Amino acid sequence: MHRAYQPIMATSNKYLQQKWDKNDYQRHREQVQKAIAVVDTKGPPTPAHLQVKLKKLQLQEDRLAVIMRDNQILSSKLADIMRSNGRVENWNNYTPKSLNAEKRHREHMEIAQANQAILHRIVNCESEYNRNRLRQEWEKVERVQKDIARYPRGMKTERKRKEKVCRREAGGPRKPQTRPKEREDCSSEQRGQQTE
Numbered sequence: 001m002h003r004a005y006q007p008i009m010a011t012s013n014k015y016l017q018q019k020w021d022k023n024d025y026q027r028h029r030e031q032v033q034k035a036i037a038v039v040d041t042k043g044p045p046t047p048a049h050l051q052v053k054l055k056k057l058q059l060q061e062d063r064l065a066v067i068m069r070d071n072q073i074l075s076s077k078l079a080d081i082m083r084s085n086g087r088v089e090n091w092n093n094y095t096p097k098s099l100n101a102e103k104r105h106r107e108h109m110e111i112a113q114a115n116q117a118i119l120h121r122i123v124n125c126e127s128e129y130n131r132n133r134l135r136q137e138w139e140k141v142e143r144v145q146k147d148i149a150r151y152p153r154g155m156k157t158e159r160k161r162k163e164k165v166c167r168r169e170a171g172g173p174r175k176p177q178t179r180p181k182e183r184e185d186c187s188s189e190q191r192g193q194q195t196e
Helices: 014-033 054-083 101-123 131-148 155-171 180-195
Strands: none
Touching: none
16 A cells, blocks of 8 residues: 555545656746846857867978978989989089188187286296395394393293103103113203102
8 A cells, every 4th residue: 555656635546646647747847948147157158160260270381381392392303313313413612711711710810919928927027025134134133032032942842842751750550762861851950840
């Protein structure tokens, strides 16, 4: 019973009502398919000059015409070569000549002369400093330093070196590599310190 058609409204024959409802539904679907939209949602029609690009076709035809002409020229040249047994005349009996070689040569010569003049000035340029006077002044400074020094020059460095050698010998584990004379000096200094 539940599988039978259940009409919305009361009817005397369910089967006939099912057939009528089905026909009404099919008619409704056909009308929906044939319905015309109230609002036009289609795009604007494409102009004919945009669909068929005449300029592009013309350029393509011109290019094909140029290719065909080149092919005809090549084919005629090949035919001439076949008829003439392939003789080639490609000898160039002329020497290459530059139009501005003389100008460039003149410019190079001017640059070379300018460089030579600059080199000559640099080589023959005399120094603004007098070397003899500078050497005499330095010798004078050295004499003054030697005169005003309390101890002779080089004594301080010699004394530091001796102290370093004596410190190494007194330190123990490292064996100092010193000369016998330096060891004697260290021992004499240590004795003087002990007596004091």
